Amino acid sequence: MQTDADLNEPLLILRDVAIGYHPSDSLVNIPNLEVFPGEIVAIAGPSGIGKSTLLRTIAGLVSPITGRLEVCGAIMPEKPPRGHLGYIPQKLGLVRHASVKHNVELGARAGIKSRKLRQQRSIEAIDIMGLSEKSAEPIRRLSGGQQRRVATARTLAQRPKLILADEFLSELDEETLTSVLEAVTDYVRESKAALIVVEHDISRAKMMADKLLVIDDGRINPFVKGTKAMEVNM
Ligand SMILES: Nc1ncnc2c1ncn2[C@@H]1O[C@H](COP(=O)(O)OP(=O)(O)O)[C@@H](O)[C@H]1O
Ligand SMILES: [Mg+2]
DSSP states (O other), rough: OHHHHHHHHHHHEEEEEEOHHHHHHOOOOEEEEEOOOTTEEEEEEEEEHHHHHHHHHHTSSSOOSSSEEETTTEETTTTOOTTSSSOOOOOOOOTTTTTTHHHHHHHHHHHHOOOHHHHHHHHHHHHHTTTTTGGSSBGGGHHHHHHHHHHHHHHHHHHSEEEEETTTTTTTOOOHHHHHHHHHHHHHHHHHHHHHHHOOOOHHHHHHHHHEEEEETTTTEEEEEETTTGGOOO
């Protein structure tokens, strides 16, 4: 259970972090970023600038060149508690020959011990993503947009505290996009989770996010909605 104190603790803290694949060649520098429970932060910027690398670094898949990262209370290289971090990669990493149901249950396994509860959460997540009728279909028979929804269901079934979503709305038609975005947003607000979403479409990013971080030439520039300006200190 989350206590009130937990709700004031950031789910993500980055301090003087430089990311990239070579120590002498950083892609992005992030002086200071905090993400709190219930918050949605969008990251935008041109192709190849390092957006996916930033998410992969937060997910613990790429080591930062320098700096301090704290993810769900764990200071890197320590890993966050099992199931707390949910990651929807740009390349989805689904098991192509296995069914929708099987793939979603694999996600739930990260967060939930009881098999029965896992199955229940998986069915719910598949339903929320509008895929109930496709539940028994193998992934390879689905369209790109449907596969992206499976990856989203896989993460929602896990009930994570921090979701990292890399272009998870691409390949969706307008109607599906609205319902997928609403489902994920509702989850984040109701569960006091947080969402960090990479979104190449700036107007869409502005629409969904409390904070928008635009990566440009290795620097992060915050554009902040409403009254949140004081919370961003970069
Ligand atoms: N595994 C890797 N090793 C080395 N360089 C990589 C690797 N993955 C991506 N890159 C490079 O890092 C840069 C940023 O890539 P990426 O984070 O995927 O950009 P974005 O998501 O903003 O389009 C690109 O120049 C890309 O070619
Ligand atoms: Mg990318």
